[in-house]
Amino acid sequence: MHVHRFERLWLVGALSLIVLFIGTVTYGAVGAGYGMVDATGGEVDPANTTASENFREPGVYEGSDPNHYDVYVEAQQFLFVPGTNEPIRIPANSTVTFHVTSPDVIHGFEVVGTNINTMAVPGQVATVTAEFDEPDEYGLVCNEYCGSAHHSMEGQLQVVPPAEFDGTGGGNATSGANATSDNMTGGGNTTSTPTATSEVN
Numbered sequence: 001m002h003v004h005r006f007e008r009l010w011l012v013g014a015l016s017l018i019v020l021f022i023g024t025v026t027y028g029a030v031g032a033g034y035g036m037v038d039a040t041g042g043e044v045d046p047a048n049t050t051a052s053e054n055f056r057e058p059g060v061y062e063g064s065d066p067n068h069y070d071v072y073v074e075a076q077q078f079l080f081v082p083g084t085n086e087p088i089r090i091p092a093n094s095t096v097t098f099h100v101t102s103p104d105v106i107h108g109f110e111v112v113g114t115n116i117n118t119m120a121v122p123g124q125v126a127t128v129t130a131e132f133d134e135p136d137e138y139g140l141v142c143n144e145y146c147g148s149a150h151h152s153m154e155g156q157l158q159v160v161p162p163a164e165f166d167g168t169g170g171g172n173a174t175s176g177a178n179a180t181s182d183n184m185t186g187g188g189n190t191t192s193t194p195t196a197t198s199e200v201n
């Protein structure tokens, strides 16, 4: 059977497109490191978020390992606690797990310029873990429409040199600075590091 040359070209082109599309979808699903908010953070009572074991008094806590910190954030109309009235401060060269929930309506919690971006759903705790290698400042924004002052809902995350880190704050303030401090790795790393500048709005 004779297939005309142009016919064959179209055939090859169309098949290549299909392969390309399947490839990009597969890459987006498994290769790019994105994940859905799942139920691992647990549930809370939105009217009393700290009553449950899954959420603590908002603030920064030392985590299970050295250089690991847990940050509990309440996103509410129209501020992040902590984050808006006082910045979230964490030391550089650390791994941080954010636990985010909302006592009122659905909000967003995005650390601008990184891939840290989750919904804050009333009754649910979203957890996101990221590494911060170098001192920097990031904006926080809410990107789920949450009411009349949604556009003004923003905050700040400060990654400070370990020597300047003045301890964890929150329910139980312990002094968190790690003794060994200045072995900062340079530059880009795996999970969520920071490329863009952190400007808000």
Ligand SMILES: [Cu+2]
Residues within 6 Å of the ligand: 107, 108, 142, 143, 144, 145, 146, 147, 150, 151, 153
């Ligand atoms: Cu909002």
